[in-house]
Amino acid sequence: MVSKTILIKPKTLSHTFIPPKLPTREAERSELTENLLDFFTSEEAYTSWSLIGSVGIGKTVLSRRVGKDLQEQINQFKLAYVNCRFSRRVYKVLVELVSQIEPSIPPRGLSRDDILNILLEILEEKGEKVLIILDEFDALFWESESRKARDLIYGLSRLVERRFGSPSKNVSLAVIAISRESELYKWLDRAARASFIRRELRLKPYNASDLFEILKYRADLAFLPGTVEEDSLELIANQVAELENGNARIAIDILVEAGKLADKKGDGFLGPEHVRTVLSQHPMTPQIDPETLSSLGKHKLLIILAIVRALKATKKSFVTRTEMEEFYEILCDEYNETPRKTTQILRYLREIKSELKGAIDIEVTGRGQRGRSSRISITIPLDKLENYLIKILEFTARFERDLI
Ligand SMILES: Nc1ncnc2c1ncn2[C@@H]1O[C@H](COP(=O)(O)OP(=O)(O)OP(=O)(O)O)[C@@H](O)[C@H]1O
Ligand SMILES: [Mg+2]
Known part of the structure; x- marks a missing residue:
């Protein structure tokens, strides 16, 4: 089956287009x-x-x-x-x-x-x-x-x-x-x-929720109805609000690129992995090299790997701490580690957020979420990160075995 093009009106995302409405303005x-x-x-x-x-x-x-x-x-x-x-x-x-x-x-x-x-x-x-x-x-x-x-x-x-x-x-x-x-x-x-x-x-700068409103409206004008996941737009909005002072031009450019990528791959929808791929190529997103990752220590690596696995399994842009913990426990078993308690995990998450700023984001409360709950996202492609993590964890395990 041939997939439909989803970015059906790219002109409405051009910066010279004057949209009928200006959400948040x-x-x-x-x-x-x-x-x-x-x-x-x-x-x-x-x-x-x-x-x-x-x-x-x-x-x-x-x-x-x-x-x-x-x-x-x-x-x-x-x-x-x-x-x-x-x-x-x-x-x-x-x-x-x-x-x-x-x-x-x-x-x-x-x-x-x-x-x-x-x-x-x-x-x-x-x-x-x-x-x-x-x-x-x-x-x-x-x-x-x-x-x-x-x-x-x-x-x-x-x-x-x-x-x-x-x-x-x-x-x-x-x-x-x-x-x-x-x-x-x-x-x-x-x-x-x-x-x-x-x-x-x-004019006040846009925050993440302003950018989300704008992206949602502009995506509705440009894409085939029902083909753009809202969470993926939120991923763009959060990243641009945090790293590019809410510059709507950059947010829209990323949306366009992600849409083109989805069409090139013939996926028929725009999801988090398209956004991650485009974000990871944008200069605002820091490059995460294996050295930085290995310096984090085994438990944080297991937590990040658990986030990756949870994101992959759910195919979502954000996962909660609880969703991540399920995968964390399996991984601890696999790598012979005792799972840390929730308070310790929360501390690790906070540290990861600052150590890998721009690549992994953890918010305590989220839009549309009941109560207080951590929402965790990653802005680099999951497969590549997963490969890095597994290699480093295996290397560490081999090193530990050799020491005994
Ligand atoms: N509230 C909004 N609703 C819909 N689209 C918006 C909104 N604000 C900005 N945009 C879009 O974001 C992009 C950047 O906006 P614009 O070019 O007006 O910014 P600017 O403040 O003039 O930037 P610069 O300082 O670089 O000239 C454009 O594509 C514009 O259509
Ligand atoms: Mg201008």
């Missing part, structure tokens, strides 16, 4: 959209938002989603989006903005002031409402360019007051400026800051 989306709707229906001529947050936490997608929301609700609305990191030069940014707002005007060869004036004329004549999104705005603040960038934002904010010293009629201009840090404020003098940044929105 819907509150911010409403706040921005409602505020801008109010603004565009008011008499006010100018407003701006400074959107700040660390890498990969949805700044771009949020601003573009809000742009689309407004487009759907306002007549005579124009949206211009520029990523300043690609343009690098203020002049290029301006040219790009004008050509998006009024494609018929070729602004090349014009001065910066001319371009700003053209922009104002367009706004006045057409009575249009314009939202400008300046993404990665901080990329313009370098050396001599920073002065021009400051002039630009000052120019934009004063644009509506330029003519004859009185505010222009009919003009509504809103700007969203996005940056990773508020560092760029230091480049702005008080006047520029006060007139440019009317409002500020700081």
Whole structure:
């Protein structure tokens, strides 16, 4: 039987795709959209938002989603989006903005002031409402360019007051400026800051449960229904929250790779082993070498092997301590060891978590679990780890036999 492709809409996982919903950022989306709707229906001529947050936490997608929301609700609305990191030069940014707002005007060869004036004329004549999104705005603040960038934002904010010293009629201009840090404020003098940044929105980093919500939603859009195991998404979410500060871009990239791997293997579902394989190849996951493993001592190795066996037997992403202990007892029998008591095992587990950080994770409470219960996961492929462990344990056993 030929397995079905499960990643049926890969485009919906591209970073330029703007999804209909933004799980865990819907509150911010409403706040921005409602505020801008109010603004565009008011008499006010100018407003701006400074959107700040660390890498990969949805700044771009949020601003573009809000742009689309407004487009759907306002007549005579124009949206211009520029990523300043690609343009690098203020002049290029301006040219790009004008050509998006009024494609018929070729602004090349014009001065910066001319371009700003053209922009104002367009706004006045057409009575249009314009939202400008300046993404990665901080990329313009370098050396001599920073002065021009400051002039630009000052120019934009004063644009509506330029003519004859009185505010222009009919003009509504809103700007969203996005940056990773508020560092760029230091480049702005008080006047520029006060007139440019009317409002500020700081986005909180995503935690594991936010990332899980996002992955779940994005996976539902992209994969054949019922083919992606939730626990596998949780495995990605936990790892990225812990090691990559909740960067959603990395989480989505891992989901895409795991989906491709599942399709390549023709498995017909996305499960924990696909995720482990992709995670183990990602630079954030530490490489576990045999030396590190052998330095852990026999009992911890038996515990890790028991985790591997339990994960393999259950085919799950997480196992509980109780599930692991069943395999641990069998292994102790096999390797002639007396099983340790639960308190000792718990101590070992805590130590393993810190000694093999990023490869083995132990959480005390888990989502959807009743009461307090340890949930244990591994982010490297199980077969390879199992082989290492067996070799080291056999070597240790042979060494012990030779000593007697
Ligand atoms: N709340 C969310 N819901 C759905 N998808 C999201 C959400 N937040 C982020 N994403 C997705 O995660 C990826 C990264 O988001 P985005 O590019 O907006 O981050 P960013 O903060 O702009 O990053 P950078 O600082 O690198 O520019 C994108 O694919 C985006 O669609
Ligand atoms: Mg961005």
